[in-house]
Amino acid sequence: MSDLETRNSKSELHINVKDVPFHLCKETIAKRSAIVSSLLERNKIDELPCILQDIEADPETFKLVAKFCYGYKVNLSSDNIISVLCIAYYLGMKEEHSTDNLLGKASSFLETRVLPSWNETVNALRSGEKSLDKLADFELVDLFFDSLIEKASYDPRLLGEPIKNREETYEYRPNPRRRLFDNDWKSEDLITLPLRFYEPLMIRAMESRSIPVEYIVTSICKYAKKWVLDAEDSVSGKKREVVEAVERLLPHKRELISCEFLFKTLKHSISLEASSECRNGFGIRVSKQLDMAKPTDLKILTQGYGEKDIQLVRTVVTSFFSNYTNEEEDVSLFVKVAKLLEEFLLLAASEDASLKLEAFVALGEITAAISLGVLRYSDGIYRAVDVFLERRGYLTESEKMEACKVLDCKKLSRQGCEEAAKNQRLPLRVVVQVFFASQLQIRDTVAKEIKGGEEKVDEEEEIGVWSDEDEIEKMSEKLLGMEIESHECVVHRWKKAKKVSVWRQVKRKFGCLTTSSSDDTCTCDVKNKKTKKKKKIHHHYK
Template identity: 50%
Template sequence: MSNKNPSLTRNSKPPDLELYLKGVPFHLHKETLAKKSAKVTTLLECNKIDELRWILRDIDVDPTAFFLVVSFCYGYKIHLSSENIVSVLCTAYSLEMNDDHSSNNLLNKAATFLEQRVLISWKETVKALAVCSDKILDKIADVGLTEVFLDSLLEKALKDPILLDDLTTLPLRLYEPLIQESSKHNVSVENLVASVCNYAKRYVFERDSGDESVARNKRQVLEAVERLLPHQRGAISCGFLFKSLKESMFFDASSDCRKGFEVRISRQLDMATSKDLLILLPSKVGVGAYDINLLKTILKSFYSNYSVSDVSRFVSVARMLEEFLLEAAASDACLSVETFKALGEITVAASCDVLRYSDEIYRAVNVFLERHRDLTETEKMDACRVLNCKKLSPEASEHASKNEKLPLRIVVKVLFFAQKQIQDKVARDMKSVEEKDDADIEDMNTKLLRLDIESDYKKDREIENVECVVHCVKNKLEEKKISVWREVKRKFGCMTSLTVDACNCHIKKRKKTYHHYK
């Protein structure tokens, strides 16, 4: 920096002011600075020029930005950019480099550049704020520029909310109020959540050194993230919420922050998966502890949010816990019997009234015993206490009855209940058959009765039909007999206009003589 010092080329006098900014030396002329800076002029008049170094340190001015300020004082043309404008502007303001002291001064030039070249662009505005230190941000707050920056960003975000996703470089003290203001307008929940999650992923989830300042920053970001996230069910992924909760415990965030994540999780626990719940497990094998009380708290809050009618949600949570128990048993070789039993009891409590079988719990027990072959018989029995032999499916019962890893007492119980299930099934089947037979008999009786009625009806109809036919035949025969008799009588010459019954003609019959042969 010293070989580019403007004093070496624009002023033949030797420098009479030496400053060091963050280890970078500046050899300057007091009078040259005083021509552009009212503050330097005042310090010289009061013989307090040494205070200049404290003023520059107080605003944490960057050496590169201060070099531009000094270059301007020496008459050089300087190049302003989004990366240096805020620091240059704050330095010019602190040194009182205004037009009242000198025409076309730096403060006016920097303000014009900020307005015409930076604030009109979202990208350039974010870029300008991204490089600001906390002390510079304090200065722009004192000047009143914070509202100017936020208003510029908010105006553009309301026109295109997707811009909010690209704010990971913004300082937290500016990011949080911007998101808060955006949430008060018609910015969608999806855009707000996406932005907050991206911010958390960069400043919290990315692992850094264990430096205390880094941990403090992560804690501050986590607490801000919790305040910014909506409480709407399903708006935030369960995985993100579980990660945030775990980090809030790790970095010792405030109780309100931790409680906020717990509440959001409990409201949508039925939407979580076993993978989400596994996030709460120790990050390294054998490190950390399972927070059983935390899991109970979340479950208690979940059940308090819903009624008995929400059985489908209870089923989802029960199945998720069973899968969680199985994966915990499979993934953690250091899982103790006490912890497995505690997790198993929670799982049993969630599934006992909503799931028909407990096969997944049996599988978890089987995996746990497989990974802990050195357990004593007593320890095995403790691990198996979460197993309800009455709720094993026939397939699981058959497997358990041949499982050599199980204690003998458990195998005997499995066989006993398996036999009882068979007996109960046979009894149910027999009862079903009897009921079916009774129903079939009743149905047959009904059909037979119907047939009898129909048969009697048909018989009556048939009798009526036969009687009718006989009557008609008789009539026809009578008619035929009468007609024949009439013809006979006509032939005998007895036909008159009278009816047959009125004819008095008598025909003498010849006496027949029968001869008998001897």
């Protein structure tokens, strides 16, 4: 610092600021600094380095202050204004000691150049984090907060555009007279602030009620994304502190926060071992809008498909249903969640080779339990089972049966039964169950048509169907001893019903009706297991 060095060694003031040496003239500094002047009078100039050490002055800022004492022009900016204010205050560079002093100039610059500007205010608050602690008595932090909130109340878009999570999006239309900024102007983002400033600022913003909550939530989500979700090199302790603060700040209202964000923060709060209040808070928010989630959102919770991951899904689903205890609640919400789980099960089976049989069965059982009494058909679970078996051709017959235990054949639709009956990936026992389920559906269909006709007859007398479960079990054992070619036909005895067109259509779907057959017969190819020979069997419905 040769331009500030003195030529008289007796009047030199030697100061080291963070290992950077400064050689200054005592009298020159004392003219501007009341503290240096007082130390010289008491012959205690050696105490000055201790004062500078207490305020943690950086060399660049101290150089600006020293230049001011030598009469040089000082270039103040939002980057250094807080540090300059701090040094000037501790050195006593006030108007009472010397006119046109540095403390007055810095205060005027802060008032006229920094606080009126959003960008300059954010930058000054971020840059002067350490120095602001030394100026706590001046309540500068509150001054910055009030300035930022006032500007955001005029133009909430300074906090960022709201996250669109539904069709009805919130759109802010500011009054042209209240626009403070040009359209091509880019605002400094609040998410660059340290947490110690950001959290109280957001709390004060919400308490002011002058800023739409959608914009505040947007800023909070962006803050979490920067410091937690996308922060790869951050220390886990810092991430945990941020995610807990984010949970405290976020409101509990539905539809304000995207499901994807909530699922990610819930997963991170668990992996970071955040407080139980934090984990439960995110879990409650997720469950409240589970009906709005996508299968990819649920996949966030189950990366790896461990036991804890599956238990987390079960907990979230259980929490969702606990939110709706009133019988008059909208049933469509439960239907959406049931379909969501079916789609998620299909997604997991098709995309993740790491999905083990045990995990698939556990997820399937959760899906089946939710679908029970909510969805009429279980075709979604069937498709997931089919894809799971297709992608894992190495499974044994017993393992395939284990995977199919989540499938309720009785809840398959007519189309689902038709597809499953021809599915060679399914175990034979399951195919037989599908056939019986389809026959029961045929019975119900025929019974309804007969009942609705002009000649109403008792369906149990007119239609000879096995309604007894013991009879069905006996037939099942017989069929398991045979190889059913193409899974196209299972024989059931039916008594002829008068002019039942539905029955004819069903027989055609199951391949039991040929062009030459009549309404009373059908022909099926059956191969005997012992002789390995095929023979045609004609079934008469008389």
